[in-house]
Amino acid sequence: MKKSNRSRSVSAQQRRLILGAASFLLPVLLWCMVSYVPFIWHPKVLIQQPGAVDYFQSGMLVDRSDFDQQRLSMQQQGRALPQGEPANPIYLPAPHKVALALYTGFVTPPQQDGDPWLHQSLWHSIQIIFWGFLISSLIGVPLGILAGTYASLGRLSEPFIEFFRYLPAPAFGALAVAILGIYDGPKIAIIVIGTLFQQVLIIANTTRKLETTIIEAARTLGTRGLRLVTRVVLPGILPDLYRDQRILLGWAWTYLIVAELIGTSSGITWFITQQARYQHFENVYAAIIIIGIIGYGSDLLFALLGQRLFPWDRSQERS
Amino acid sequence: MSQEKDPSMPEAQAEISYLDQSAAVRERFQQIRQREVILEVKNLGKRYAGSHGETEALRNVSFKVHRRELVCVIGPSGCGKSTLIRILAGLEAHSSGDVLLDGLPVNGPGRERGMVFQGYSLFPWLTVKRNVMFGPEMSGHPRSTAETMADQWLDLVGLSAFADHWPHQLSGGMRQRVAIARALVNEPRILLMDEPFGALDAQTRAKMQSHLLDIWKNLDITVLFITHDLDEAIYLADRILVLKAHPGEVQELIEVAVPRPRAPAQFGSAQFRATKARLEALIHPLHTAPLAAQEDDGMENRPMIRLTNVADNVE
Numbered sequence: 248m249k250k251s252n253r254s255r256s257v258s259a260q261q262r263r264l265i266l267g268a269a270s271f272l273l274p275v276l277l278w279c280m281v282s283y284v285p286f287i288w289h290p291k292v293l294i295q296q297p298g299a300v301d302y303f304q305s306g307m308l309v310d311r312s313d314f315d316q317q318r319l320s321m322q323q324q325g326r327a328l329p330q331g332e333p334a335n336p337i338y339l340p341a342p343h344k345v346a347l348a349l350y351t352g353f354v355t356p357p358q359q360d361g362d363p364w365l366h367q368s369l370w371h372s373i374q375i376i377f378w379g380f381l382i383s384s385l386i387g388v389p390l391g392i393l394a395g396t397y398a399s400l401g402r403l404s405e406p407f408i409e410f411f412r413y414l415p416a417p418a419f420g421a422l423a424v425a426i427l428g429i430y431d432g433p434k435i436a437i438i439v440i441g442t443l444f445q446q447v448l449i450i451a452n453t454t455r456k457l458e459t460t461i462i463e464a465a466r467t468l469g470t471r472g473l474r475l476v477t478r479v480v481l482p483g484i485l486p487d488l489y490r491d492q493r494i495l496l497g498w499a500w501t502y503l504i505v506a507e508l509i510g511t512s513s514g515i516t517w518f519i520t521q522q523a524r525y526q527h528f529e530n531v532y533a534a535i536i537i538i539g540i541i542g543y544g545s546d547l548l549f550a551l552l553g554q555r556l557f558p559w560d561r562s563q564e565r566s
Numbered sequence: 567m568s569q570e571k572d573p574s575m576p577e578a579q580a581e582i583s584y585l586d587q588s589a590a591v592r593e594r595f596q597q598i599r600q601r602e603v604i605l606e607v608k609n610l611g612k613r614y615a616g617s618h619g620e621t622e623a624l625r626n627v628s629f630k631v632h633r634r635e636l637v638c639v640i641g642p643s644g645c646g647k648s649t650l651i652r653i654l655a656g657l658e659a660h661s662s663g664d665v666l667l668d669g670l671p672v673n674g675p676g677r678e679r680g681m682v683f684q685g686y687s688l689f690p691w692l693t694v695k696r697n698v699m700f701g702p703e704m705s706g707h708p709r710s711t712a713e714t715m716a717d718q719w720l721d722l723v724g725l726s727a728f729a730d731h732w733p734h735q736l737s738g739g740m741r742q743r744v745a746i747a748r749a750l751v752n753e754p755r756i757l758l759m760d761e762p763f764g765a766l767d768a769q770t771r772a773k774m775q776s777h778l779l780d781i782w783k784n785l786d787i788t789v790l791f792i793t794h795d796l797d798e799a800i801y802l803a804d805r806i807l808v809l810k811a812h813p814g815e816v817q818e819l820i821e822v823a824v825p826r827p828r829a830p831a832q833f834g835s836a837q838f839r840a841t842k843a844r845l846e847a848l849i850h851p852l853h854t855a856p857l858a859a860q861e862d863d864g865m866e867n868r869p870m871i872r873l874t875n876v877a878d879n880v881e
Contacts, residue, residue: 463657464687464745468701468752469677478704482691559690559732 275342282341289333298329308334340529348529349536358525365518369537372503372514375431379438379506380499384492387446392488394447395454396480405451412444416502420509429510437506442499449491457483486553486560493549500542582836584844587823595821598632598804604668604756604788605631605654611662612649612814622813623649627663629807629819631756636782636789638803640796642849646814647792651760654790655681667755677705680749684761686741688733694744695720695729701752719747722781739770743777750787759791763798772830775801779828796845800838801828808848817848 281288292314297303300317314331321328335341340348352365363371394401416437423433423440457480465479507516515534522530553563587595612624623646631637639647652658654665656675665672667679675681688697695716702712720726723743733741742762749757763771775798782789793799799806800822808817823837832838 458685458687460683460685460687461689463655463675464681464683465689465700465704466657466675467655467677467679467681468748469675469704471674474704479689483689485691557691559692559734561734 278342281339282335285333289335291334291336292331293334294329294331296327296330299324299326300329303329308337337526338528340532344529345532345536348527348533352530352533358521362521363517365534368513368515368518369541372507372516372538373541375434375506375514376438376496376499376503378431379435379502380442380496382435383439383442383446383495383499387443388450388488388492391447391450392454392476392480392484395451396476401451401455405448408444408447412448416441417505417509420505424510431513433509434506434513437509438499438502441502441506442495445498446491446495449495450488453487453491454480454484456487486557486563489549489553489557490563493546493553496549497542497546500538503538582840584820584823584837584840586837586840587821588825591821591823591825594826595804598635601632601634603630604633604635605790606666606669607654607663608666609663610650610653610660610665612646612653612658613661624653624660625813625815627809627814627816629816631788631790633788634782634786635804636791636802637805637807638791638793638799639807639809640793640799640845640849641809641814641817642811643794644814645809645811647809648760650809650814651681651758651790651792654756655679655758657681677701677752678755680752680754680757682742682745682749682757682759682762684764686733686738686745688741688744688748690733693730693732694725694736697733697744698748698751701748705752715751716747719751720744722750722784723747723777737770738766739774742766742774746778746781750781750785754787756788756790759789761792761794764794771798776830778802783827796842796849797833799845800824800841801830801833806841806845808845810848820844 290311291308292311294303294305294307294309294314297305297307298318299321303309303317309331311333314329318329355365357364390404394404419440420433420437423436427433427436461483462475462479465475470479503514504516504519507514508520512520515538519531519534522528522534550563553560557563607630608628610624610627611622614621614623627650629637639650641647649658653660654672656672656679672679688694689700692700695713698716698719699709699712702715703709707715717726717729720729723746725740725743725747728736728740733744736744745762746757763774766774778789779802781787791799791802793802801824803822806820806822808820809815810817820841822841824832824835824841825837
């Protein structure tokens with residue numbers, strides 16, 4: 248009985264892994280098809296031999312319709328035909344190029360002396376996220392818990408926060424620069440503004456969902472005042488609070504690019520805009536993918552950590 | 567319980583009234599009455615301001631509970647029995663009257679009134695032992711003392727082996743035993759129990775009832791027990807406080823004539839059935855019968871649409 252249960256759960260886990268891998272493989276497969284199968288999409292032609300066409304050069308990307316037209320007219324004139332192969336626009340590099348860029352990005356020195364390397368740009372971005380999320384949490388978590396615990400405090404704070412959370416955080420960019428300068432200050436401020444207001448409301452809501460019986464039981468056991476918050480409410484909501492924080496951290500990442508454009512461009516955003524300027528789109532994709540890997544990877548780590556931290560909460564295993 | 571078994575029995579014992587007490591039982595009640603009063607409720611009233619105006623949940627409820635007495639409160643739904651026990655626990659305020667514990671008015675929840683809830687009220691983030699240690703820790707006992715106390719009480723409810731388990735790993739009956747230990751470790755003057763076995767299956771419930779009687783026999787503890795189960799009330803109680811609904815008022819305070827020590831075999835005894843008949847008459851009185859009949863008619867006359875094959879009959 249126990250054994251069959253175990254083997255069934257193992258196969259369920261395998262199934263989960265296979266589905267999880269497939270959810271990544273399917274988009275990659277689509278990308279590969281578009282990139283490597285010549286008759287799928289490929290709206291451009293990469294010139295290999297310009298032939299007799301004046302303005303063609305080898306290595307040039309032209310629209311397929313232009314190429315066909317020129318080829319036809321050369322054919323009619325009996326002159327040398329241009330040669331070319333179907334290609335995708337420059338903004339859609341093939342997977343292997345992006346994969347290569349993931350590696351070369353870290354070993355290629357910056358184009359100008361004094362510019363940061365890719366890993367330095369990334370580290371800068373991670374620091375912005377860290378400080379933004381930390382400051383937001385230092386205010387938002389206690390405020391959320393208190394607003395959820397004490398109804399009157401909730402009614403006092405939540406309408407304004409509800410109003411404020413609709414204001415787009417980037418709209419405060421210019422203001423943040425005026426107050427905090429052009430370097431990291433305003434960037435952190437944008438992350439805080441983007442995260443904090445959602446955070447208070449979500450955590451207040453999580454706090455309100457704590458079973459009333461638990462609080463009443465604690466009160467009949469002689470708990471009162473602030474100890475009710477620290478010894479009962481806080482541990483009672485901690486697993487859900489942790490889950491909220493994971494979701495909110497993802498939210499903070501989505502504000503990163505906007506934040507880093509404010510003042511002097513920095514971090515991974517600086518890297519991306521630079522590479523786009525040089526039309527190194529494989530580097531742009533590589534940088535975007537790295538953000539995804541960092542975000543998703545850290546969330547998986549936090550999920551594993553959650554199972555360790557909250558052994559009494561069975562729902563951690565499902566998330 | 568065994569009423570259907572032998573139809574000749576009720577006639578043979580028709581003379582036995584729920585008020586008839588054997589000499590031993592009468593003497594026991596006299597002893598109880600001489601003990602000190604732990605809990606006194608005087609003219610208690612509770613009104614709510616609801617969306618349909620004011621509702622009166624409790625009106626003029628008065629009774630006394632003596633030391634080491636086990637009193638059950640029973641009544642139809644809406645009689646305010648849960649409101650009553652929540653007021654006694656200090657979780658709700660009352661509108662009028664007095665609640666006195668050892669002669670002192672009750673003001674908010676306190677450790678001298680332990681409470682066991684119907685739902686699972688254990689702290690899920692604490693192990694079984696830490697749950698029981700919670701009360702002593704709150705009252706300032708050092709951790710080692712709290713641990714010793716918790717060990718003793720877990721032993722008493724027979725759960726020492728599960729001290730390091732999480733509440734979610736326990737069955738419903740075990741969780742309620744932990745909840746009882748957690749309330750008793752504070753050494754309350756009275757243990758308030760709000761339908762504590764209501765969510766358990768019949769077998770576990772029977773076991774828990776015997777278990778509670780064992781605990782109660784061996785401790786200096788007074789119990790006020792809310793239930794909607796007539797058998798449970800008669801099996802456990804010295805006296806049963808019967809409430810009526812809308813508003814909740816005391817209908818009768820019945821001294822249960824079933825002798826102690828109680829055993830499940832007594833469910834068929836004459837005193838038991840006489841008491842149960844009396845409770846049934848109080849809770850489902852005759853004058854509401856027409857109303858009940860109307861409701862039944864409503865059910866029966868409702869047209870029923872058949873959603874299965876006409877030839878496929880289950881009865």
